[in-house]
Amino acid sequence: MDADEIRALLQKALDRIEAATDVSALEAVRVEWLGRKGGQITALMKSIPSLAAEQRARFGQAVNELKAAVTERLDARKAALEAGRPAGPRIDVTMPGRRPALGRLHPITRATREMVEIFGRLGFEVVEGPEVEDEWHNFVGLNIPSEHPARDPLDNYYLKDHVLLRTQTSTVQIRVMENRKPPVRIIAPGRVYRPDTVDAGHSNMFHQLEGLWVEKGVTFADLKGVLAMFARAFFGPQVRTRFQPSYFPFTEPSAEMYVSCLLCGGSGCPACKRTGWIEILGCGMVDPNVFQAVGYDPEEVTGFAFGMGIDRQTMLKYGIHDIRLLFENDVRFLRQF
Ligand code: 2NL
Numbered sequence: 177m178d179a180d181e182i183r184a185l186l187q188k189a190l191d192r193i194e195a196a197t198d199v200s201a202l203e204a205v206r207v208e209w210l211g212r213k214g215g216q217i218t219a220l221m222k223s224i225p226s227l228a229a230e231q232r233a234r235f236g237q238a239v240n241e242l243k244a245a246v247t248e249r250l251d252a253r254k255a256a257l258e259a260g261r262p263a264g265p266r267i268d269v270t271m272p273g274r275r276p277a278l279g280r281l282h283p284i285t286r287a288t289r290e291m292v293e294i295f296g297r298l299g300f301e302v303v304e305g306p307e308v309e310d311e312w313h314n315f316v317g318l319n320i321p322s323e324h325p326a327r328d329p330l331d332n333y334y335l336k337d338h339v340l341l342r343t344q345t346s347t348v349q350i351r352v353m354e355n356r357k358p359p360v361r362i363i364a365p366g367r368v369y370r371p372d373t374v375d376a377g378h379s380n381m382f383h384q385l386e387g388l389w390v391e392k393g394v395t396f397a398d399l400k401g402v403l404a405m406f407a408r409a410f411f412g413p414q415v416r417t418r419f420q421p422s423y424f425p426f427t428e429p430s431a432e433m434y435v436s437c438l439l440c441g442g443s444g445c446p447a448c449k450r451t452g453w454i455e456i457l458g459c460g461m462v463d464p465n466v467f468q469a470v471g472y473d474p475e476e477v478t479g480f481a482f483g484m485g486i487d488r489q490t491m492l493k494y495g496i497h498d499i500r501l502l503f504e505n506d507v508r509f510l511r512q513f
Pocket residue numbers: 346349350386388424426427457458459460462463466481482483484
């Protein structure tokens with residue numbers, strides 16, 4: 177083997193070392209060249225003793241230089257691989273991350289939570305109850321007799337005899353009064369169901385928030401104060417309120433509360449039908465028959481109650497013109513809130 181052949185061998189070894197991209201590949205190269213058994217350079221070393229004296233000196237020196245050069249490159253390459261990046265896909269840690277898609281609260285959830293928060297400050301506790309109800313809790317307890325038009329099977333979702341989807345959340349308040357002694361100061365938000373034909377203003381499922389305060393000495397003045405405070409907290413401090421006599425079977429006297437139109441401020445516009453006022457809820461002093469039905473003594477306690485459509489208030493507050501938008505769950509609509 178002459179000097180040129182040894183140089184070629186060295187070049188080949190160095191190329192193989194450079195080509196190794198991780199530590200284990202480099203170890204394979206080391207075994208291939210310097211391995212105790214079968215290493216190419218090891219084999220050359222072993223052949224030295226059997227050479228003629230003069231040849232042995234020259235060849236021996238060349239092989240030793242080859243071994244030293246390869247060993248040095250192996251060590252250097254190993255150090256570089258260990259110091260450098262780990263093998264595998266390269267990651268640019270300076271690249272900006274991908275933002276996770278964040279959800280948001282449905283406008284009805286937002287409005288409900290805001291109402292709950294406002295009434296919470298006034299001492300009202302949130303209660304919930306079943307959406308499938310019996311006629312006692314949906315009608316009888318509320319002083320709605322069997323001849324009453326509200327009980328028409330065509331105006332209710334009956335599931336079977338005497339069992340229906342609730343048409344208002346008063347049912348929950350009846351349940352609380354049946355199970356607790358006064359005082360009670362509660363609000364009942366939740367879904368209610370009526371078989372109305374669906375259009376821009378009506379849905380057969382909507383949301384209601386009812387409230388009830390029963391205690392010794394509660395008066396109509398308390399009713400007006402609480403509801404006026406609510407209206408200003410929910411719609412803004414500029415809002416004015418007006419009460420107008422009304423009728424409900426479960427309250428006496430009964431009233432409807434109006435707020436000054438949120439769009440025109442009260443001067444009159446299409447939204448308030450030029451009246452300057454928008455009706456937002458019904459209310460009244462709890463009828464003695466209701467107290468009797470739940471076992472409260474109407475001579476002992478008085479109370480007021482109210483009910484409002486959450487969807488209606490949500491639409492008013494955010495300027496939504498079609499109730500169906502609230503239930504289609506089109507993200508292009510929902511993303512605006
Ligand atoms: C409306 C307004 C109202 C009530 C709901 C109520 C509940 C109990 C006792 C007495 Cl437990 N009243 N709720 C009172 C007045 C109005 O809802 O427009 N309803 C059709």
